[in-house]
Amino acid sequence: MIDTHCHLNDNQFDNDLDKVINDFFLSGGGAMICVGADLKSSMNAKIIADSNDNIYYTIGVHPDDCDKYNESELEDMLLTRSDKLVAIGEIGLDYFHNKENRAKQIEVFVSQINLAIKYNLPIVIHCREAYQDVYNILKEYSPLKIGVVMHCYSGSLEFANQLIKLGVKLSFTGSVTFKNAVKAKEVVKNIPLDTFFFETDAPYLTPEPNRGKRNEPKNVFDTVKYVASLREMDVEKIIKITDQNAKKFFNIEFV
Ligand code: NI
Numbered sequence: 001m002i003d004t005h006c007h008l009n010d011n012q013f014d015n016d017l018d019k020v021i022n023d024f025f026l027s028g029g030g031a032m033i034c035v036g037a038d039l040k041s042s043m044n045a046k047i048i049a050d051s052n053d054n055i056y057y058t059i060g061v062h063p064d065d066c067d068k069y070n071e072s073e074l075e076d077m078l079l080t081r082s083d084k085l086v087a088i089g090e091i092g093l094d095y096f097h098n099k100e101n102r103a104k105q106i107e108v109f110v111s112q113i114n115l116a117i118k119y120n121l122p123i124v125i126h127c128r129e130a131y132q133d134v135y136n137i138l139k140e141y142s143p144l145k146i147g148v149v150m151h152c153y154s155g156s157l158e159f160a161n162q163l164i165k166l167g168v169k170l171s172f173t174g175s176v177t178f179k180n181a182v183k184a185k186e187v188v189k190n191i192p193l194d195t196f197f198f199e200t201d202a203p204y205l206t207p208e209p210n211r212g213k214r215n216e217p218k219n220v221f222d223t224v225k226y227v228a229s230l231r232e233m234d235v236e237k238i239i240k241i242t243d244q245n246a247k248k249f250f251n252i253e254f255v
Contacts, residue, residue, distance in 0.1 A: 001224065001239050002031040002246045002254065003217040004171055005090075005124065005151050005199030008055070009034055009044035012203040012214055021052060024217040030054065030243070031254035032217050033199075035090055035124065037062040039073055046077075049084035054254050058087040058124055063094040066101065066108040074112065078119050086250040088116040089124025090151055096128040106133065113141050122147030122249060131155050138166060147249050152201055153187065160187045169249055170196040174207025174219060177226045189230045193238070197246040198224050 003024065007013075013020055024032060031054040036042025042059035049057035059077050061069045078085075091112045093105050116123045127134045127150060138148060144167045153160065153170040160170060170191065176184045188196065198220050200207075206215035207222040224242070228235040247253060 001029055001220060002033070002197070002243055003029065003200050003202070003220040004033050004149075004197050004246050004250070005035050005173075006032055006202040006217045007035055007037070007041070007204075008032065008048050008202075008217075009036070009041045010203050017048070020216050020218075021055070025054075027218040027221060029217060029220070031056065031252065033058060033086060033250065036060055037090055038065045038068060039070075039077070042074075042077060046082060046084070050082050056084045056086045056250065056252060058089045059085065060087075060089045060091040060112055060124070061108060062090055062126060063092055063105045063109065064097050066105050069108040069111070071111050071115070075115060078115060085121070086252060087122045087124050087147075087149075088112055088119075089149075090126040091123060092126040093130035093133055094126060094128040095130045095133075099129075102133075105130075106137065110137065110141060113137070116146055117141075120146055122149065125150050126152075127155075131159055135159075135162065135166075138163075138168065144168070149197075149249065151199065152205070153196075154181070154184050155187075156183055157187045157190055160191055164191060164195050169245065171199045172196060172223065172227065173199055173201045173205040174211070174215065174223045175205045177208040177223060178211065185230060188227050193241050194245055197242040197249070198227075 034045040036045045036059045045057035049055045149169040152173045202215035
């Protein structure tokens with residue numbers, strides 16, 4: 001099983017990173033993708049991936065940090081990438097945290113999409129209260145041939161279907177296990193099996209029954225078990241299918 005999106009580079013893991021990594025593999029985990037959110041965390045993601053088997057990384061600047069974005073700095077990281085780099089992300093738009101700087105967020109998002117196209121890498125999108133703008137940008141800049149995933153999807157089923165029609169993949173965190181996540185449950189229950197995969201977003205969004213504690217990649221199993229029961233499916237079967245989706249999307253192999 002793969003955790004397609006975790007922040008092992010977060011300072012909440014500074015004291016016990018090796019244990020967190022080991023616990024994931026001991027729980028039956030197969031691979032993890034450590035996600036960058038600014039230049040520093042992207043560099044740390046690379047270091048973690050390069051020093052561990054079956055850990056991959058992404059680089060990118062999150063919309064919350066768009067003021068610090070510098071295209072040539074990110075391109076330098078692309079030029080010095082290792083073979084563990086699997087995507088550009090997390091990038092996107094966040095109007096929940098800040099709607100005053102929309103134009104800047106869009107500029108930085110588009111710049112990173114263009115780099116992803118240039119280097120032929122899929123993108124991992126963070127989107128909060130900005131679905132329509134993200135959708136319009138995806139249509140206009142059509143990065144869909146390189147692969148697009150909406151991380152921690154929490155929009156409507158109707159919008160999910162529009163995205164799926166464009167070829168976008170969705171990924172789900174432990175937030176689908178939360179009692180009030182009515183929309184997300186409806187989405188993850190009804191979309192086609194070849195359109196999504198799982199992530200933890202650790203150290204955030206811990207699934208039930210550990211909600212409130214620090215999240216770890218091993219908890220991805222709690223989320224997949226929950227979704228298997230929602231869909232009335234065998235857990236092993238849903239893991240097999242969604243792992244296959246992730247392997248294809250990120251172009252990686254693991255057991
Ligand atoms: Ni994240």
